[in-house]
Amino acid sequence: MCGICGWIEWDGRADEGPVRRMAQCLAHRGPDGEGLWRDPTGTVVLGHRRLAVLDLSARADQPMVEPSGTALVYNGEVFGYRELRTLLESEGRHCRSSGDTEVVLQALALWGPDALERLDGQFALAFWDPGRRRLLLARDRLGIKPVFWAQVDRGVVFASELPALLEHPHVRRDLEMEALPSWLQLGYGAGEQTLVRGVRRLPPGHMLIVDETGVRLSRWYDPLDALEKRDDGPSDRNEAVDQLGVLLRDSVRRRLVSDVPLGCFLSGGVDSGAVVGAAAAEGARPETLTVRFLGGEDESDSASGVARALGLDHRIADCVPSDLTGALDGWGRATGDPLADPSFLPTSLVASEARRRWTVALSGDGGDEMLSGYPRLRAMPRLERLQAVPRTLRRIPGVVLPKRRWASKLRAALAAPGPWFAYQSLQGVWPAAEAARLLGRNNVDLPWDESLLGRLEGLDPWTRWRALDLLTFLPERMLAKVDRASMKHGLEARVPLLDHRIVEFLFSVNPRWTRDKGLLRDVATGLGVPPSTRRKIGFEVPLASWLRGPLRESVHGLLTGGTASDLGLRSGVLDRHWQAHQAGAADHGERLLAVAVLVRWVEDVLG
Numbered sequence: 001m002c003g004i005c006g007w008i009e010w011d012g013r014a015d016e017g018p019v020r021r022m023a024q025c026l027a028h029r030g031p032d033g034e035g036l037w038r039d040p041t042g043t044v045v046l047g048h049r050r051l052a053v054l055d056l057s058a059r060a061d062q063p064m065v066e067p068s069g070t071a072l073v074y075n076g077e078v079f080g081y082r083e084l085r086t087l088l089e090s091e092g093r094h095c096r097s098s099g100d101t102e103v104v105l106q107a108l109a110l111w112g113p114d115a116l117e118r119l120d121g122q123f124a125l126a127f128w129d130p131g132r133r134r135l136l137l138a139r140d141r142l143g144i145k146p147v148f149w150a151q152v153d154r155g156v157v158f159a160s161e162l163p164a165l166l167e168h169p170h171v172r173r174d175l176e177m178e179a180l181p182s183w184l185q186l187g188y189g190a191g192e193q194t195l196v197r198g199v200r201r202l203p204p205g206h207m208l209i210v211d212e213t214g215v216r217l218s219r220w221y222d223p224l225d226a227l228e229k230r231d232d233g234p235s236d237r238n239e240a241v242d243q244l245g246v247l248l249r250d251s252v253r254r255r256l257v258s259d260v261p262l263g264c265f266l267s268g269g270v271d272s273g274a275v276v277g278a279a280a281a282e283g284a285r286p287e288t289l290t291v292r293f294l295g296g297e298d299e300s301d302s303a304s305g306v307a308r309a310l311g312l313d314h315r316i317a318d319c320v321p322s323d324l325t326g327a328l329d330g331w332g333r334a335t336g337d338p339l340a341d342p343s344f345l346p347t348s349l350v351a352s353e354a355r356r357r358w359t360v361a362l363s364g365d366g367g368d369e370m371l372s373g374y375p376r377l378r379a380m381p382r383l384e385r386l387q388a389v390p391r392t393l394r395r396i397p398g399v400v401l402p403k404r405r406w407a408s409k410l411r412a413a414l415a416a417p418g419p420w421f422a423y424q425s426l427q428g429v430w431p432a433a434e435a436a437r438l439l440g441r442n443n444v445d446l447p448w449d450e451s452l453l454g455r456l457e458g459l460d461p462w463t464r465w466r467a468l469d470l471l472t473f474l475p476e477r478m479l480a481k482v483d484r485a486s487m488k489h490g491l492e493a494r495v496p497l498l499d500h501r502i503v504e505f506l507f508s509v510n511p512r513w514t515r516d517k518g519l520l521r522d523v524a525t526g527l528g529v530p531p532s533t534r535r536k537i538g539f540e541v542p543l544a545s546w547l548r549g550p551l552r553e554s555v556h557g558l559l560t561g562g563t564a565s566d567l568g569l570r571s572g573v574l575d576r577h578w579q580a581h582q583a584g585a586a587d588h589g590e591r592l593l594a595v596a597v598l599v600r601w602v603e604d605v606l607g
Contacts, residue, residue: 138207
């Protein structure tokens with residue numbers, strides 16, 4: 001993994017200075033080296049910060065440039081690159097380096113944008129083709145790696161993180177006020193729009209072609225295409241378990257390739273357990289690591305039991321309130337594109353601990369979205385049926401939402417005017433009605449594009465909400481959190497469960513088999529992972545109590561300061577939430593933290 005940035009200016013005035021500053025802002029993503037290249041015509045400058053994982057020699061440094069002038073900056077990994085190299089050699093293309101970067105460069109030089117379909121991995125890349133005077137900016141299928149861009153004068157600038165983009169003098173630090181309602185509802189940026197005017201987020205599975213005629217955005221991969229293959233999927237559940245097991249082992253095997261130390265994150269859940277079990281079945285003996293919270297729920301015993309059963313060395317990192325007390329000071333800049341996920345702290349903590357001994361980590365992210373692991377994904381199909389019932393009579397039988405915060409979310413969902421708003425209440429931070437009050441408005445629009453919701457409208461309920469999670473929540477919150485928290489410490493995180501073949505397979509099987517994690521649990525059992533008797537806990541800090549204790553002063557100061565008022569946030573709404581939380585009458589920790597993160601981000605990044 002690395003950090004990429006660049007500037008294309010059609011008047012031939014692209015300068016190294018701004019790109020160098022952008023690259024320096026990405027130093028944490030690539031602590032092993034910096035590279036800069038300027039096209040002889042002055043049209044393009046590419047910058048790169050390197051985290052050396054494959055081929056540690058200078059032959060794999062970036063920007064990587066061919067004698068013809070084609071050039072690449074690339075953040076990520078392509079798995080199965082050795083097989084792709086063999087194919088390129090059969091086409092007369094030869095690589096001097098032993099890693100994946102030159103394979104990607106040669107593939108793009110040979111096949112152009114069509115090469116993206118041959119890349120099995122997680123990546124964001126920029127490829128300059130001087131013959132066509134064209135820049136290709138592309139992001140991987142599911143949005144594991146990020147890239148942001150903006151049009152400036154007669155050109156475009158791009159970077160792996162938003163703060164790096166703001167180092168360019170032609171990108172103004174203007175807040176996009178129209179993006180606030182969406183951000184407050186979700187606690188993260190949705191779709192292409194960011195909180196900075198003119199800065200866009202390249203969506204997953206999309207590419208941007210930049211030439212002298214302008215910019216053209218297009219989708220090169222759509223995971224929902226797999227829904228058309230359901231008639232070809234396995235008809236027997238046992239067959240589905242077997243096929244999923246084969247796909248998982250192959251995905252993990254590909255992701256075990258590394259020229260630097262590699263380990264695995266391990267919680268007490270089935271997702272990370274299945275990944276670790278597959279690694280052991282492939283002959284690897286990675287060290288495992290988990291985090292436990294002082295004052296919170298603890299999965300470390302369950303994780304330790306999995307490691308013992310597989311014969312793996314295991315470490316535990318402790319998270320205490322003092323770790324979070326100072327976290328707000330750097331939260332906004334660390335997340336870049338502001339992200340109010342409370343689990344950013346423990347994810348960053350475990351990444352920091354892992355980096356002491358590893359450079360690469362395998363994680364279990366993705367299972368919840370694909371196999372209805374979140375309570376909301378199990379609640380929504382039932383809640384949809386309640387829309388015709390008077391709101392005062394709405395109840396969801398058989399759904400257990402154990403945390404008090406979830407009870408508040410469920411009440412908001414039951415009162416919502418329709419299924420989309422109900423889902424927003426369960427998945428989001430500020431329910432739409434409360435977000436409107438916070439902004440002093442009568443109402444706010446849903447945070448998702450209508451065209452996206454239209455594509456999902458005709459799907460069965462058990463597929464619809466998983467698909468919405470996969471296309472929005474997963475890349476924009478979960479994977480963004482993992483990317484920022486890991487790359488903050490120069491750690492590469494790989495996500496085997498999000499191999500596109502696994503995603504496509506789980507969309508192709510009978511939807512009844514994806515209503516819980518039974519398929520993956522059976523796979524894990526077959527890999528020697530002991531079954532867990534604990535309910536799902538999640539990677540969460542005890543935020544509610546910490547906001548009444550060690551975080552009380554710092555958060556309250558941000559809520560009552562001038563920046564919150566400048567953002568148009570109603571002090572009465574914030575004070576009502578604060579008082580109810582402090583009195584223990586409600587758990588508004590997630591909402592209050594989101595506003596604090598937003599305020600700190602505006603002050604630190606835009607200020």
